[in-house]
Amino acid sequence: MREKSLVIVFDSGVGGLSVFDELARKGFAAKAIYAADTAFLPYGLRSEAELKQRVPALFSVLEKRFAPQLFVMACNTASTVALNETRKAVKTPIVGTVPAIKPAASLTRTGVIGFLGTPGTVEREYSDGLIAEFAGDRSVLRFGSSRLVALAERKMAGEAVSPEAIETALAPLFALEHADRMDVAVLACTHFPLLRPEIEAASPAGLKWIDSGEAIARRAGGLLQLEEGGGALEPVAAYVTGNADAAMRPALQARGFETVEKISL
Incomplete structure (x- = not known):
């Protein structure tokens, strides 16, 4: 062996x-x-x-x-x-x-994808390239959140994370133009799947969250x-x-x- x-x-x-x-x-x-x-x-x-x-x-x-x-x-x-x-x-x-842009582009039926990561990840040239290559004909709504990273760290430390805190952190994403048509969103930070139940509970019905884990x-x-x-x-x-x-x-x-x-x- x-x-x-x-x-x-x-x-x-x-x-x-x-x-x-x-x-x-x-x-x-x-x-x-x-x-x-x-x-x-x-x-x-x-x-x-x-x-x-x-x-x-x-x-x-x-x-x-x-x-x-x-x-x-x-x-x-x-x-x-x-x-x-x-x-x-x-x-x-x-x-x-790698942020799961390619599978998100395949899964969406509305053509509107959410891209949730850290502020650095969502705006970097690397992400621009992924979107151009795999989701060029899709509308990609980007939002960078350092707050969600901190909330994931708190949860893993055994502290309570309130639904209100998650809702507040996600509010800017859902306020973007065309967000009401978003049917697939990418968790583009490995911290965020640790908050998946809370994020899903704070999201509109029918929105599918995916990651690359x-x-x-x-x-x-x-x-x-x-x-x-x-x-x-x-x-x-x-x-x-x-x-x-x-x-x-x-x-x-x-x-x-x-x-x-x-x-x-």
Whole structure:
């Protein structure tokens, strides 16, 4: 029996846990480390220059210390800004996170798509290219929310998130012109699927929310040649760049990450 492959799931905060959850649901026989750049959270408010310098450096540190078989960059912002630079910095394969614009364009019947991400992700040139390539004949309503990132972090810390807070955060999206015709919307930040029940409850009836988590997990399993249902994903440890405070521990421990340690550049 071969030794289990090691996967490092990376994000700026807890958002990547939504991708870890998809990997776990696949039943892949692998080991997982969760790494979060909490000292630099939220990535959506950082400049491209900062991220292009910091993310490759962090991946290099993680590669040297843990020698994983695969990285999952479970962060839309990092993927849209620094994926190419990071791939040049490490030898380990990296699965990035791409906003689910293509499937949304296929699913819509009204031709109006919502694009909900961080402020940085929704306005970046990378996203412009995705929309031009896959949804050029669709109306794409973009809205960037840092508030939803903070609410997801609060929820994962075990705090209550009120329906009113979600409704207030989503209100600018639903106030956009043609939003009444929007039938499919993209969760283009890995934090947001962690709030899916709350977001769906605050949305108009008939609006379908989609994300790329399942596709990322499927791609990761393919690269590692793992069979779905072949075993269980084994949490090893979690590492953060900021203080290993109590805020992340409930969400990590609920997924089997008992150890949370600090790691530095």
